[in-house]
Amino acid sequence: MTVAYLGLGANLGDARQTLKDAVVCLAQQHTITVLAKSSLYRTAPIDAGGDDYYNCVVKLETTLSVRHLLALCHKIELHFGRERPFRNAPRTLDLDILLYGDHSIDEPDLIVPHPRLIERAFALVPLVELDPALMIPQHGRADAFLAAVADQRIEKMKSPCQCPVLNALSGGNQEASQAAQATKATKGPCS
Numbered sequence: 001m002t003v004a005y006l007g008l009g010a011n012l013g014d015a016r017q018t019l020k021d022a023v024v025c026l027a028q029q030h031t032i033t034v035l036a037k038s039s040l041y042r043t044a045p046i047d048a049g050g051d052d053y054y055n056c057v058v059k060l061e062t063t064l065s066v067r068h069l070l071a072l073c074h075k076i077e078l079h080f081g082r083e084r085p086f087r088n089a090p091r092t093l094d095l096d097i098l099l100y101g102d103h104s105i106d107e108p109d110l111i112v113p114h115p116r117l118i119e120r121a122f123a124l125v126p127l128v129e130l131d132p133a134l135m136i137p138q139h140g141r142a143d144a145f146l147a148a149v150a151d152q153r154i155e156k157m158k159s160p161c162q163c164p165v166l167n168a169l170s171g172g173n174q175e176a177s178q179a180a181q182a183t184k185a186t187k188g189p190c191s
């Protein structure tokens, strides 16, 4: 089992709903236990155009290798209609592996920790919300980088989510994995 953190982002279509659905989709995987989900944030596009983004971070435990986790992320992105017309194009769903255990990976198509994690408030703020004392391999404490991204607009969404599964996951309480386990389907679009 490896603890990993995924960054979720979207700024095309019903972005807020897509992020919520994507978290449920992750929780339905037999190879994944979602341990916690950050708040949802509305964020200014960074190095990108289009509408404001919605972003969040999910902490999970998985039996998947990092390669299989990346493949699953791509599969789920596709399921939610992801297209890649150009770099940093607006997207229905982006799933990035921010951290995978304490692994450091530097390969042409996979870099972990995510190379721009410490430069982006939309990834760093929800990550530190989930784990205030989190250490990033090769970089040290995550919260040490917050000051450097303080000029990036990011707003925590206050409206309570109506979904009991997501509410159980928020904050990573004890019932979280039970609620997530209860949603696991043997078959379905995300299984």
Ligand code: A4P
Pocket (backbone or CB within 6 Å): 008, 009, 010, 043, 044, 045, 046, 047, 048, 053, 055, 070, 084, 087, 088, 094, 095, 096, 097, 098, 108, 109, 110, 111, 112, 113, 114, 115, 116, 122
């Ligand atoms: N790849 C390499 N490492 C990873 C990793 N750790 N996790 C490769 C996931 N993928 C990784 O990804 C491009 C390639 O990166 C993939 O083939 C994969 O093998 P992609 O999903 O097609 O595109 P991407 O995620 O847009 O690329 P990238 O370079 O990760 O973009 P960034 O830096 O994440 O920027 N502003 C706001 N407010 N919110 C956002 O979510 N996102 C971006 C994307 C820009 N600005 C944003 C946001």
Ligand code: MG
Pocket (backbone or CB within 6 Å): 094, 095, 096
């Ligand atoms: Mg991506």
